[in-house]
Amino acid sequence: MSSVAVPQAQPRPGADWRRALRAVGSNFLLRRILKAILTIWFVTSLLFFLIRLMPSNPLEIYIQELMSQYSMSYQDARSQAASLFALDLDAPLWQQYVHYMSGLVRGDLGTSLRSQGTKVTDIIAKFLPWTLFSVGTALLISVIIGVGLGIVMAYRRDSWLDNVLSVFASISSSVPQFIFAVLIIVFGVRWKLLDFAALRGSTSPGIEPGFTFAFIKDIFYHAWLPIAVYVLTSIGTWMLSMRNNTLATLGEDYVTVARARGLRDTRIATSYVGRNAALPLVTSFALALAYSVGGSPVVEDTFKYVGLGYYLVQSVFQRDYSLMQGCFLVLTVAVVTANMITDLLYGVLDPRIRIGGGE
Amino acid sequence: MPVSNGKSSWPELANDVVLSVRDLSVDYQARRGLVKAARNVSFDLHRGESIALVGESGCGKTTLGLALVRLLVKQATIRNGQMLYQRGEKKMDVVELGQEELRQYRWAECAMVFQGAQNAFNPVLRIRDQMYDTVKAHQDSSKEEVRKRGMDLLRMVQLEPQRVIDAYPHELSGGMRQRVLIAMSLLLNPQILILDEPTTALDVITQRTIIEVLRRLKEELGFAMIFITHDLSVAAELADRVATMYAGRIIELGPVNEIFYRPAHPYSAGLIHAVPTVTGAYEELTSIEGSPPDLIDPPPGCKFHPRCGFATEVCRVDEPEGYGVGANHQAACHHWQTVRATLTEQRSQQRAERGLA
Incomplete structure (x- = not known):
């Protein structure tokens, strides 16, 4: 009896991929990953065309540079420049796009137009760590101190301490990074406090990389000014958000009830107030972490701290299409991934957000 | 903050009095002046008795309730009066208690079930963890003991213990949360239970259940009850005396x-x-x-x-x-x-x- 074939159970042609699609659709994680990949593809494509819509092109910019530097004629400069550029900029745009995308799928971001033969992935691999190190360190410092101060401000609301810190936080969150950077340089030079020539770059020349005290000291020596600027310009936002979230949470009924239950103040401050007040900051933190990948071009340029942000600016000025595209790709992937991880993390941190939606 | 009235001698109290409120006055500091929210309130609460506090909104009922566990807002002052509490050898004036003594008095001696339990629970902790928090703040107890006690109480308030104890607050309905709060208020065997509008904002059938539950619990556990209400039918059903x-x-x-x-x-x-x-x-x-x-x-x-x-x-x-x-x-x-x-x-x-x- 059991061997009798039931006609309905026979898989119809095409049912396999349909079932697979349904499986993806019903699985939150898979759906989320698919969405992330589509977003990255869309942004990358948009960037591809936007970048090429910018006025001028790498060839023209290089010709202009040659003409002004070596006082060449336009014709000479053009023939010299053309021999250097491997990329055929005259090919139809769709061909360039297909070429770029097929490379991207294989993990090949092409070579930099200006430094012939240097792979874009190599440039990113070499300079991204410095940006991640400086911005990441700064982010950790400002989150830990900022959140801590925010809690103190909320508990000592309207005291002189709260007022002083609020003024500082407002300044910190509203003054742009480059103002701080320029002020540091102006006063550092005027009062002869800092040796900016020695501080240039991300390491001192000739230092041996490794887990040695000398090396670690050296990288902090070169990074401390950018880090200081990042901390000073971002800590205020963390302080103010945490202060306001804590104040809002302190007014919640469950905090009053916790006090009525005779819980100890430390327990209330951590599990009842702190945890609920910090929840909304998880998104901000993840996004800040993602943006740290792009670094701050202005700060890196001001202090000549050579990270990815520095190269981003360079590539934009030189219209180095492939490098520009590569830097933006890293940033896009980071932001999209951070958003995805935040979404997944909230399901763990906040039981009210059920992952999966249905069922 | 309480103002010391200088009296240190313990006045004669009848044995069955668990709380004697004498001449209690509470003010709020407002921009326009002092709001005299409670003026020379005096009453005795006897063991196992229930008193209903009735009156219109803004007559001082909730202020009085909060004053009994000293949970008044910062702008409030207990101007004068005493709140004499006794349980066996334990005798204290709640007005005079220091922060740590007050913490120990709360919930273990006098628990309060708040108006609108919708937000009474920490949204990110399970009911069992909030029960454990409560017990641990007052005595040494293992998680298993608390869980067992919690489940017994949940059963007494007519909830499914297995389902509710592991739930997060948002997974429970308003009426369920109110009953969970009542169950939680009895965790430490308090001698007094204060209920502020325990049935407001609930549908009629849920109100019914809660009144039944409270009546039964009071009979079985013998705590004294002060409940604040503007619903006189609730007072008529639950109260021995009405104020x-x-x-x-x-x-x-x-x-x-x-x-x-x-x-x-x-x-x-x-x-x-x-x-x-x-x-x-x-x-x-x-x-x-x-x-x-x-x-x-x-x-x-x-x-x-x-x-x-x-x-x-x-x-x-x-x-x-x-x-x-x-x-x-x-x-x-x-x-x-x-x-x-x-x-x-x-x-x-x-x-x-x-x-x-």
């Missing part, structure tokens, strides 16, 4: 049947007449004219006189103290005899009319 509050004072206090059938204060009478069929008979509904007085600048004399049909010259000048109007029954009205006579006459008249119709 009517007006403008921060208890203006009438007496056994539940006395208050409902023979009120001696025109305000209590007004409250009863504003509610249908508390006493079972059909009577014409009347609302009390006007609104409660300004507590910053209250009228002189009896605070109720501007709204009172019985008011005379003496009411405008002299604030009445409680008159003994029956067994264990006091009312702060100069004209309580007239009030009572008039009410009795009205009632018999209405009955006669209905008889004719």
Whole structure:
């Protein structure tokens, strides 16, 4: 009896991929990953065309540079420049796009137009760590101190301490990074406090990389000014958000009830107030972490701290299409991934957000 | 913050009194001046007894409830008075307690079930963890012991223990949360349970369940209860005694049947007449004219006189103290005899009319 074939159970042609699609659709994680990949593809494509819509092109910019530097004629400069550029900029745009995308799928971001033969992935691999190190360190410092101060401000609301810190936080969150950077340089030079020539770059020349005290000291020596600027310009936002979230949470009924239950103040401050007040900051933190990948071009340029942000600016000025595209790709992937991880993390941190939606 | 009244001697208290509130006054500091939210409130709560605090919004009921566990907001001050609490050898004046003693007193001696339990629980912790937090703050206990005790209590409030104890607050309905809070309030065997509007904002059937649950729990566990309500039908079902509050004072206090059938204060009478069929008979509904007085600048004399049909010259000048109007029954009205006579006459008249119709 059991061997009798039931006609309905026979898989119809095409049912396999349909079932697979349904499986993806019903699985939150898979759906989320698919969405992330589509977003990255869309942004990358948009960037591809936007970048090429910018006025001028790498060839023209290089010709202009040659003409002004070596006082060449336009014709000479053009023939010299053309021999250097491997990329055929005259090919139809769709061909360039297909070429770029097929490379991207294989993990090949092409070579930099200006430094012939240097792979874009190599440039990113070499300079991204410095940006991640400086911005990441700064982010950790400002989150830990900022959140801590925010809690103190909320508990000592309207005291002189709260007022002083609020003024500082407002300044910190509203003054742009480059103002701080320029002020540091102006006063550092005027009062002869800092040796900016020695501080240039991300390491001192000739230092041996490794887990040695000398090396670690050296990288902090070169990074401390950018880090200081990042901390000073971002800590205020963390302080103010945490202060306001804590104040809002302190007014919640469950905090009053916790006090009525005779819980100890430390327990209330951590599990009842702190945890609920910090929840909304998880998104901000993840996004800040993602943006740290792009670094701050202005700060890196001001202090000549050579990270990815520095190269981003360079590539934009030189219209180095492939490098520009590569830097933006890293940033896009980071932001999209951070958003995805935040979404997944909230399901763990906040039981009210059920992952999966249905069922 | 409490103001020390300098009295250190323990006054004579009857053995069955668990809490004696004496001359308690609470002010709020507002921009316009002092809001006198509770004025010289005095009453004794006996073991296993339940008192209903009734009155309009803004008459000081919740202030009094919060003062009993010293959870008043920062702007509030306990101006004077004592709250004498005793349990066996344990004797204390709650007004005088320091922060740590107060923490230990809360929930273990006197638990409070708040109005609108919708937000009473930390949204990110499971019920079992919040129960464990509560017990651990007062005594050493293992997670298993707390879980078992918690499940027993959840069963007593007619909830499915297995499902509820591991749930997060948002997974429970409003009525369930209210019952979970009641269960949690009994975790530490408090001698007093304060309930602030325990049935407000719930549907009628859920209200019913909660009243039943409270009645049974009180019988089984024998705690004393103070419950704040503006729903007189709840008071009629649960209370042994009723205290009517007006403008921060208890203006009438007496056994539940006395208050409902023979009120001696025109305000209590007004409250009863504003509610249908508390006493079972059909009577014409009347609302009390006007609104409660300004507590910053209250009228002189009896605070109720501007709204009172019985008011005379003496009411405008002299604030009445409680008159003994029956067994264990006091009312702060100069004209309580007239009030009572008039009410009795009205009632018999209405009955006669209905008889004719």
